[in-house]
Amino acid sequence: MTLALGCIADDYTGASDLANTLTRQGLRTVQTIGVPPDDLQLPEVDAVVVSLKSRSIAAPLAVEKSRAAEKWLRSRGASHVLFKICSTFDSTDAGNIGPVLDVLRADAGEPIVLVTPAFPETGRTVYMGNLFVGAVPLNESPLKDHPLNPMRDSNLVRVLARQSRGKVGLADLAMIAQGPEALRTHLAGLAAKGFAAAIADAVFERDLETIGAAALRHRVSVGASGLGLGLARALVHSGRITSQAASISEAAVGGPAACLAGSCSQATLAQIAKAEATMPVLQLDPEQIMAGPAEVARALDWAIGRLGDGPVLIASSATPDQVAAVQAKFGRHAAGYAIEQAMADLAEGLVAAGVRRLVAAGGETSGAVVDRLGIPGFLVGPEIAAGVPVLRAVSARHEMLLALKSGNFGGETFFSDALKLMR
Numbered sequence: 001m002t003l004a005l006g007c008i009a010d011d012y013t014g015a016s017d018l019a020n021t022l023t024r025q026g027l028r029t030v031q032t033i034g035v036p037p038d039d040l041q042l043p044e045v046d047a048v049v050v051s052l053k054s055r056s057i058a059a060p061l062a063v064e065k066s067r068a069a070e071k072w073l074r075s076r077g078a079s080h081v082l083f084k085i086c087s088t089f090d091s092t093d094a095g096n097i098g099p100v101l102d103v104l105r106a107d108a109g110e111p112i113v114l115v116t117p118a119f120p121e122t123g124r125t126v127y128m129g130n131l132f133v134g135a136v137p138l139n140e141s142p143l144k145d146h147p148l149n150p151m152r153d154s155n156l157v158r159v160l161a162r163q164s165r166g167k168v169g170l171a172d173l174a175m176i177a178q179g180p181e182a183l184r185t186h187l188a189g190l191a192a193k194g195f196a197a198a199i200a201d202a203v204f205e206r207d208l209e210t211i212g213a214a215a216l217r218h219r220v221s222v223g224a225s226g227l228g229l230g231l232a233r234a235l236v237h238s239g240r241i242t243s244q245a246a247s248i249s250e251a252a253v254g255g256p257a258a259c260l261a262g263s264c265s266q267a268t269l270a271q272i273a274k275a276e277a278t279m280p281v282l283q284l285d286p287e288q289i290m291a292g293p294a295e296v297a298r299a300l301d302w303a304i305g306r307l308g309d310g311p312v313l314i315a316s317s318a319t320p321d322q323v324a325a326v327q328a329k330f331g332r333h334a335a336g337y338a339i340e341q342a343m344a345d346l347a348e349g350l351v352a353a354g355v356r357r358l359v360a361a362g363g364e365t366s367g368a369v370v371d372r373l374g375i376p377g378f379l380v381g382p383e384i385a386a387g388v389p390v391l392r393a394v395s396a397r398h399e400m401l402l403a404l405k406s407g408n409f410g411g412e413t414f415f416s417d418a419l420k421l422m423r
């Protein structure tokens, strides 16, 4: 297998978003959890997105993990590697975008790297190097108060220069509008003047296509899912990919189905209420979860007795008042962690009882479930709701379909919508 595109994502949900974008453009895509083992068996695919949790860790560790991911991707034949960052350029003056860019560029022997977090479809545009979130510059958006990476400067040329060893230049919109050849010439000019990175403006999807086509001539690029879209379109356009993503994930898996909800978001609460009309629902008691393993055992007994009749849903989800009461008693962190681990115990028990189709609601909840099931990666299938694809486990102990949804995603009928597509 020779990968047409390798990607390193600096967090799990960003990785899923990118994998979903690539799949929608026709690339057969696998998302792996962490850097995969050297001997990971993969089906024939066009792209692999390695999911790391490296956005807010110490820069040297982020560099080490990203390098290991790059090495794995190159060993599978990836000639281009995209370092996927957040579309709001989440980082600090210490990194981690600049330090990772510096080593990937040096390792690839590239003089200059194109960088853009633009994704016009989601309101992220870049003009004259300034990142806009919807109608406002980054430094006026809610990101200015982000708990880990407060973004107080919207000029990305400056932001990147503060965290990178190399000189940072600009490819402005007027220049991008002249097309990929002009952009390549501009980059060569910048490189000759000693620039090591260029922030690329992009306001429309066609700008991403231009940037994608120019970036493919290089071995490394840095950007959000928008750049993934540009690269994917350039690959399809070049004839290196024959669009066939939709045809890879259709074989039915069958077997019992279950849903686990640990998200307490309004959307998930409404989805659980709606699911009560179509499947048995068990509400967990958080106090009992904190008390010991009996609550998980009770829930497993309840579920296993019903799996033969159709899907079941087990939820810890509660209203803000109830959540606040549990947190006040046990501590926010301890309660969250214990409930996530209970969900992971349930997932493990359900799979041992034969469940092969599993829906998980909640970002952290999904992470705990996937880590516990030891699934090394997923083939990305059709979209259930915006940003939530059907996932087919690869190289796992069992053939399985999963859907992992962060709290606010999906419409009211999400659980039945998911199960309809997970056959």
Ligand code: ADP
Pocket: 262, 263, 264, 265, 286, 316, 317, 318, 322, 323, 326, 327, 335, 336, 337, 338, 339, 340, 361, 362, 363, 364, 365, 366, 405, 406, 407, 408
């Ligand atoms: P979301 O995607 O909506 O943020 P997450 O799964 O990421 O959902 O986060 C929800 C957090 O709330 C998890 O840590 C989960 O364990 C915790 N949690 C779930 N149910 C309860 C509850 N009843 N009381 C307190 N915390 C809860």
